[in-house]
Amino acid sequence: MTELTGPDAATAEPSPDWPEAPGAGITDPAVARALARLADLPQAPVAEHEAAYTALHDELLEALNDEHPDADADDGAPGGGA
Numbered sequence: 400m401t402e403l404t405g406p407d408a409a410t411a412e413p414s415p416d417w418p419e420a421p422g423a424g425i426t427d428p429a430v431a432r433a434l435a436r437l438a439d440l441p442q443a444p445v446a447e448h449e450a451a452y453t454a455l456h457d458e459l460l461e462a463l464n465d466e467h468p469d470a471d472a473d474d475g476a477p478g479g480g481a
Contacts (some may be wrong), residue, residue, distance in 0.1 A: 429465065433458035 425431045432449055433455055 428463060429462035430459065433462065 407417065436451065436455060436458075440448065443451060
């Protein structure tokens, strides 16, 4: 069985292969702002990760529920729906 290291152990370091935040291709500024916060996550204590992901979820949900500026006023679907 593998022993777990404590947060102060010399071997407890962020992974060097942490993925970069996917900035390219994101056209919604609210989504881009929310995802930009992930850049600080590798340096944050693990105990703070749950709160960070919860906040990210809430921001993305709010962005999803915001009416898109191109949405048709009648049905909320881009291009008039139908």
